[in-house]
Amino acid sequence: MDMDWVAEFWIPVIKAVVMVVVLLLGGAYATLWERKICARFAVRYGPNRAGPFGLLQPMADAVKAIFKEEFIPNHVDKVIYLMGPGISYAAIIITFAVIPFGPEVNLFGNPVGLWIGDVNVGLLYLLAIAGLGSYGVVLGGWSSNNKYSLLGALRAAAQMISYELPMGLALVSVVLVVGSLSLRQIVDFQGNWPLIVLQPVGFLLFLIAIIAESNRSPFDLPEAENELVSGFMTEYGGIKFALYFMGEYTAMVVNSAIVATIFLGGWKWPALISDLHPLAGVVVFVAKVLFVLFLMVWIRASVPRVRYDKFMRFCWKFMVPLALVNLAVTAVVVALV
Numbered sequence: 001m002d003m004d005w006v007a008e009f010w011i012p013v014i015k016a017v018v019m020v021v022v023l024l025l026g027g028a029y030a031t032l033w034e035r036k037i038c039a040r041f042a043v044r045y046g047p048n049r050a051g052p053f054g055l056l057q058p059m060a061d062a063v064k065a066i067f068k069e070e071f072i073p074n075h076v077d078k079v080i081y082l083m084g085p086g087i088s089y090a091a092i093i094i095t096f097a098v099i100p101f102g103p104e105v106n107l108f109g110n111p112v113g114l115w116i117g118d119v120n121v122g123l124l125y126l127l128a129i130a131g132l133g134s135y136g137v138v139l140g141g142w143s144s145n146n147k148y149s150l151l152g153a154l155r156a157a158a159q160m161i162s163y164e165l166p167m168g169l170a171l172v173s174v175v176l177v178v179g180s181l182s183l184r185q186i187v188d189f190q191g192n193w194p195l196i197v198l199q200p201v202g203f204l205l206f207l208i209a210i211i212a213e214s215n216r217s218p219f220d221l222p223e224a225e226n227e228l229v230s231g232f233m234t235e236y237g238g239i240k241f242a243l244y245f246m247g248e249y250t251a252m253v254v255n256s257a258i259v260a261t262i263f264l265g266g267w268k269w270p271a272l273i274s275d276l277h278p279l280a281g282v283v284v285f286v287a288k289v290l291f292v293l294f295l296m297v298w299i300r301a302s303v304p305r306v307r308y309d310k311f312m313r314f315c316w317k318f319m320v321p322l323a324l325v326n327l328a329v330t331a332v333v334v335a336l337v
Contacts (some may be wrong), residue, residue, distance in 0.1 A: 007269030010275060011112055012116065013302050014056075015112075015116055016116055018042075018094075019096055019097070019116055020093060020310070022128070023092075023093055023253065023254070024248065024250075025245075025248055026057070026253040027158055027246045027247075027249045027252075027253055028058035028061075028062060028246065028249070029058055029214070030249040030252050030253055030293065031057075031058055031061065031249050032047060032054065032057055032058050032141070032237065033293060033297065034249070034252075034297045034300070035047055035057075035306075036054070036166070037065070037294065037297045037298070037301065038297065038301045041298075041301040041302070042270075042301075054209075056132075056260070062242070065071060065238060065241070065242035065245075066238075066239055066242075068237060068238035068239070068275070070235055070238050070239065070240075070295055071238070073144075073235055074202075075145045075146075076145055077142075077143040077144055077145065078143050080139050080140075080142070080143035081140065081143040081144060082237075082240070082243075083136075083139060084137070084140025084141075084143060085136065085140060085236065085240045085241075085243035085244050085247070085285040086243065087132075087133075087136035087139065088133055088135075088140070088243070088244060088247045089136070089137025089243045089244075089246065089247040090136075091129055091130075091132045091133035091135075092133060092247050092250050092251045092254055093130045093134060093250070094129060095126060095130070095133075095254050095258075096116070096254050096257065097116040097125075097260055098115070098116070098117055098118070098119055098122040098125050098183055099115065099183060099196065099254075099257050100113070100114060100115035100118070100183055100184045100187055100261065100266060100267070101114050101257070101266075101282060101286075102114030102115075102267050102268065102279065102281045102282040102285060102287050103267060103278045103281050104278070105278045105279065106146055107328065112142070113184075114267075114281075114282065115128060115183075115184065116148065116192050116265060118183075118184050119182070120180070120182045121181045122180060122181060122182050122183035122184075123171050123174075123175065123183070123186075123208040124181055125163065126171075126258060127167075127168060127171070127201035128165065129297045130160075130167075130213060131160075131164065132140070132141040133160075133251075134156060134157055134161075134278055136247075137156040137215075137222065137232050138152055138153045138156065138157050138230050138232075139159075140153065140233070140236070140244070141153020141154070141156070141222075141231070144184045144234065144236075145234070145235075146234055146235050148228045148229045148230075148231065148234045149231065149232050149233075149234045149235055151228055151231075152222040152223055152224075152228050152230075152231025152232035152233075153231075153232045155221050155231070155308065156171075156215065156222035156231075156232060156325065157194060158312065159212055159213075159221065159222070159312070159315075160212075160213055160313070161213075162315045162316065163208075163209040163213055163315055163319075163326060164209070164213070165315075165320055165323070166205050166208075166209050166285060166319040166320050166322075166323040167205070167206055167209035167210060167213065169264070169320070169323035169324060169327050170203075170205040170206040170209065170323055171202075171206070172201040172327055172328070173199055173202045173323075173326055173327050173330040174186065174195060174199060174202060174262060174263075175335060176227075176327075176330050176331055176334050177189075177195065177198055177199065177301070178195075183262070183266075185266065186262060186266075187266035187267065187268060188262070188268075190265040191265065191268055194263060194264050194265035194268075195262065195263045195264075195265075196263045196264060197324060199263065199326075199330070200264030201268055201322065201326045202323075202326055202330075203259075203263045205319060205323050205326065206259065206260060206262070207292075207320065209287065209319070210258065210259065210320065211255075211276070211296060211299065212257045212311075213247060214248065214251045214252060214255055216248075216296060216299075217299070217303070218250065218299070218300070218303040218304060218305045218306050219305075219306070219311060220305065221240065221305070221308050221311060224305060225328065232244075233245075238271075248263060250256040250295055253289065253293070255292075256290075256292035256293045256296065257285075257289050259292045260285060260288035260289050260291075260292055261285075264288045264291075264292075266281075266285055266288075267281030267282060267284050267285040267287070268281065268284070269281075269284045281323045308329070
């Protein structure tokens with residue numbers, strides 16, 4: 001068999017399958033991660049009945065969702081109603097395709113990069129797919145023909161469009177420093193110092209914006225249960241609701257990986273593991289992702305939900321001007337240095 005054909009076709013396929021499985025499990029266990037940490041913040045135990053230490057709780061929740069009755073209300077636009085959860089979840093999964101989670105390794109005599117696709121415009125790809133994910137939310141809310149669902153979808157669209165601006169400006173500052181849109185080159189640039197040291201303001205702006213993009217507390221206004229029942233998911237149940245629900249937690253994992261890659265050095269740890277096995281970089285990357293996940297859950301457990309008008313005002317009157325100032329300062333420093 002021609003080994004070049006194996007390397008060109010089967011290795012990318014295997015990497016893609018592994019990526020999907022890891023993200024499915026990661027999204028499932030992100031729910032347990034959040035419930036356990038929030039329980040500790042509230043001096044509780046959290047899930048501890050399904051399996052040892054509650055480790056099988058995500059599996060129990062998945063089985064429960066799968067065997068729920070599939071009910072489609074008569075008043076919905078059925079085609080778009082069924083497309084919404086699929087679009088939303090698919091956009092989150094394919095986002096991970098350009099994120100490098102380790103260095104190049106030697107597999108059966110072939111050099112294999114621990115990433116699905118190394119495109120030279122990786123940051124543009126991330127922004128494009130982030131915009132695509134909002135379509136699933138908007139279509140799901142609009143097709144439900146429910147006032148609460150529609151209000152939730154409108155909120156989601158407004159906040160995604162608004163917070164993409166400071167997020168994009170923070171990434172432009174990174175591009176000015178690194179000189180590349182490739183995520184792998186951004187990681188390579190951080191061999192000595194992670195970009196959080198050079199771009200602390202950009203890091204904070206990007207973290208806040210990506211929490212808002214993910215509809216995470218305290219910015220979970222599209223599904224605010226005390227105002228909108230369940231927001232854009234009000235008319236969904238069973239596996240369709242599970243896709244939206246799992247999409248939110250899988251987005252947490254993917255967004256944490258993006259933050260770890262762009263600002264925390266990805267798989268690199270300055271001068272500490274340079275002589276160790278390349279797979280040690282994967283362990284470092286996972287540790288950084290778990291750290292960002294912990295930050296997200298910490299914020300959720302500590303900060304109350306903000307009012308919607310204040311939330312939008314915070315974006316346009318504080319985050320966007322701060323992002324522009326950060327971009328201008330970065331441009332001046334790069335030009336002078």
